Amino acid sequence: MTNTKATAAHQALPLNQILDGDCVEAMNALPENSVDLIFADPPYNLQLRGDLHRPDNSKVDAVDDAWDQFGSFAHYDSFTRAWLSAARRVLKPNGAIWVIGSYHNVFRMGAELQNQGFWILNDVVWRKSNPMPNFRGKRLTNAHETMIWASKSEGAKYTFNYEALKSLNEGIQMRSDWVIPICNGGERLKDDKGDKAHPTQKPEALLHRILVGTTNPGDVVLDPFFGTGTTGAVAKMLGRDFIGIEREEAYRVVAKRRLAKIRKYDKEALEVSTSKRSEPRVPFGQLVERGMLRPGEELFSMNGRHKVKVRADGTLIGDDVKGSIHQVGAHLEGAPSCNGWTYWTFKRDGKQVPIDLLRQQIRAEMN
């Protein structure tokens, strides 16, 4: 994975800018299949009682009875359908999307995501450590919001930095419920009058976890509802490129000022823990070729129950079985699969040593 993307398509994107205007039009003006990740925090407090029209363009004058309630949902659904399909168009085939919402709108977004062919990977609960209490005591304290993480389609090769998220969580795999405080204090942006600049500014910690976990340095992150630019700010810190779209000038002004102050972390700090899957493959036969193990030498299973011999071509032979280190291990254990590297040991100076130690030696030499 390189940190610099020098392709023409990449360079043609309006990177690290805030685009003015309606997000559907702005996204449709971008080239298709061009962004790696979309983070979307759409409004759900649409003016339901204002200039609302039914799909047939007849005016909706009240939202009290069931029909008009349905009418307002239909209106919200068509809004959702429009921006999600524009988002889908600009997303790379192996790209992914995050959306965030509350019970007012998240069920409609989730259903529409599925309808359009996005493939849900997880729903993630942002559990607020300091939510607004329910003052009237008529319901439960609304202490969370819901995010949905989805790939563009089933089977797509989405980015997931498993080890990095595991590191963020003290070595235990990251769960689908994230405890993060709401955005306040110094992080909360104020306007010139000292009031909060945006009603629903998201905490940077949320975006940090999303971008560390599901993008790589140099990726392009699009936020069609940019607001005051949390997505852009964290993307910049983390060495990702962003594209923001925001139609309210007041928000664009605040976001621009905010972004100017952000510095990218240094490169070393942006490298994250990687999995063993990304290490080069070492054929077992190489240990034999190099004389680290000799043909005819005996290997012993980790549990001590089985003994086999190494052959010159890097296969193993036992009493009634021959094949690769993995195949023989799986067969002897009656298991569907087996990692031969961790299953087999050899003897040196009377002690049992895992063969994986030899693989590590070879890998060390490769650097």
Added chain:
Amino acid sequence: MTNTKATAAHQALPLNQILDGDCVEAMNALPENSVDLIFADPPYNLQLRGDLHRPDNSKVDAVDDAWDQFGSFAHYDSFTRAWLSAARRVLKPNGAIWVIGSYHNVFRMGAELQNQGFWILNDVVWRKSNPMPNFRGKRLTNAHETMIWASKSEGAKYTFNYEALKSLNEGIQMRSDWVIPICNGGERLKDDKGDKAHPTQKPEALLHRILVGTTNPGDVVLDPFFGTGTTGAVAKMLGRDFIGIEREEAYRVVAKRRLAKIRKYDKEALEVSTSKRSEPRVPFGQLVERGMLRPGEELFSMNGRHKVKVRADGTLIGDDVKGSIHQVGAHLEGAPSCNGWTYWTFKRDGKQVPIDLLRQQIRAEMN
């Protein structure tokens, strides 16, 4: 609120019974506007592809029952539409409904609830304290399920026992996220062969909280997907009447046996389980996500002998070592283990401050 309902309509209901058959037909056979609460745990429409094995090669017992197979979203939606409208019909005007699901189906249920005119009061997250891990490391651990609580319509006078839930929560307003273990151990019902009687038995603690919070003694609680009868069992304990509907005979048999053993609670029996509260674990990565420490920032060992840098995923990197705060500390000291929280410090205003101070700050926020 009386505890005895002597009306003819109430008496005519098949109370505290398990009805055989399809839930839509069975609900349509009940009088309209007759039940106080519905709890529904419908099939989730999981779409599992192949087998899944744990890292130890044991096979995961998948939910592959015929009742969870739907051909498409369209089929699932029409199923949902049918049972929800039948449920709506039998619900009293001031009644309420709870549904539970995962990301596979909950967005479709939530949207359909809204479409039918139900009024969502809260979405509630059941955070599992002991979920099944993600064995392949390809996604986040699926550690929660979502419940939706809705009244029959906007403005309905639903039941909400605010103080009772507050008491259940040690005097603090009950939040929309509930930490409850999955159902296992002695509570998990077994069949004659000793296998689990139902693949998705819900914990009684979940229903306990729902019924205490949103029904009164003597209320009628309907469960159209009764399974092995958790709803009925808790309703009986708490002095509520129930109506169960279940089409699988095997589940009805188990549920009936279970219910026969249940006794209505004595008040004092309720107060036994107070939680042992230990200090919550705080991952070091959270300090980074929250910007309390920045990627690239330097940490110094308490003894001043070592200096390392923080990375974006909450690991540390030194001259020849990287890993968690504990691992790196242990390595540098040549010790078998090390408490990184007390070992590392950072600089603020020229002074060395232990990182543990930041952890204490986060813990303070959590209370």
Added chain:
DNA sequence: GAGTTTACTGAATCCGAAA
């Protein structure tokens, strides 16, 4: 009997490079 180790299990849309 008391303490320790091993085995088992849970609503899961769970692999990917090379041939």
Added chain:
DNA sequence: CTTTCGGATTCAGTAAACT
């Protein structure tokens, strides 16, 4: 495109087995 096969991957809790 399909097939093959190397080999990476788990947390909390219960209960049985063992010392």
